[in-house]
Amino acid sequence: MTEKKLILGTVQFGIPYGVNNLVGQPSKQEIFTILKKAYEHGIRTLDTAAAYGNSEKLIGDFLQSNPEMGFKIITKIKTDDSVDFEKSLTASLTNLKIDSVNTILFHSFTDFKKNINKHRNSINKHKGNLFEKIGVSIYDNNEIIELLDNDLIDVIQAPFNLLDNKTQRGHLFKELQSKGKIVHTRSSFLQGLFFMNKEVIPKGLSPLIPFLDEIKKLCNQYDISVQELSLNYVLNKKYIDGVLFGVDNVSQLNQNMANINPQLPEDLINAIDEINVIDNFLLNPSKWKI
Structure with missing residues (x-):
């Protein structure tokens, strides 16, 4: 089932997130409702991080209250100079109120390069016990290339969407x-940029407007919404194992699930595949100047 590929992102649970987020963080009650509804929809994996405010604690409260809902957990650990890998992982497990997680990620390739040798022994010690897989959240292709033959890394999480697409x-x-690695993608909606009216798109992102217009033109041509196309384009790719997406409320979650339709027209997929944003720094929200 397509739902099995879906991973619910939870950064919104702990901090205000997204260029198009106008409502801020959802309440604890709303978060619990989102998680229950996600489980009902067949979603079985959550993505969080120690750096996402109190997201881990809220998920832990939910799991404790709903032990029958067995979500797999992906979390990103803190590994800066002031935080020990083992202590950070233990703190995350305490917050999540569980004995182990499915996957831990380094927050960035820079984080991985800086800390991997220092924490290698702890990783080897606890892999298969406190966590099953380890990976890296990356931002560009050079980072992927460096990790292709790294036997320690099981999972790569990378951006992928209508603009940051097959061509990229x-x-x-x-x-x-x-090479046997698991591919997870994030930024399916490019922080909500796909849904914004071009009149309110930040000036620094205005070079993307012609590409956004092309997407809307294709949506009109094939009678499909931008929301539906955004999610299904990524789900359509057989070389992607998991698709991370986030929501601010239950209504958004229900709408996304109602939009799932993996049978997109081949011509439409090919048209999106051929969109080529040359200035790909525009596709990296961490570099946006808005």
């Missing part, structure tokens, strides 16, 4: 899978 890194995702 599809070939590398295929190579990752050929």
Whole structure:
């Protein structure tokens, strides 16, 4: 089932997030309702991080109150100079109120490079016990290339969407899978940019407007919403194992689930595949100047 590929992101649970987020953080009651509804929809994996405010604690409260809802957990650990890997992982497990997580990620490639040798012994000690898989959240293709033959890394989480698409890194995702690595994607909605009226798009992102217009033109041509296309384009790719997406409320979650339709027209998929944003720094929210 397509739902099995879906991973619910929870950064919104702990901090205000997204260029198009106008409502801020949801309440604890709303978060619990989102998680219950996600489980009912067949979603079985949550993505969080120690750095996402109190997201881990809220998820832990939910899991404690609903032990029958067995979500797999992906979390990103803190590994700066002031935090020990083992202590950070233990703190996350305490917050989550569970004995182990499915996957831990380094927050960035820089974080991985800086800390991997220092924490290698702890990783080897606890892998298969406190966590099953380890990975890296990356931002660009050079980082993927450096990780292709790294036997320690099981999972790569990377951006992928209607603009940050097959043209940008599809070939590398295929190579990752050929080497036995798991590919998870994030930024399916590019922080909500796809849903914004171009009149309110920040000036620094205005070079993307022609591409956004092209997407809307294709949506009109094929009678499909931007929301529906955004999620299903990524779900359509066989070289992607998991698709991370976030919501601010239950209504958004229900709408996303109602939009799932993996049978997109081949011509539409090919048209999106061919969109080529040359200035790809515009696709990296961490570099946005808005």
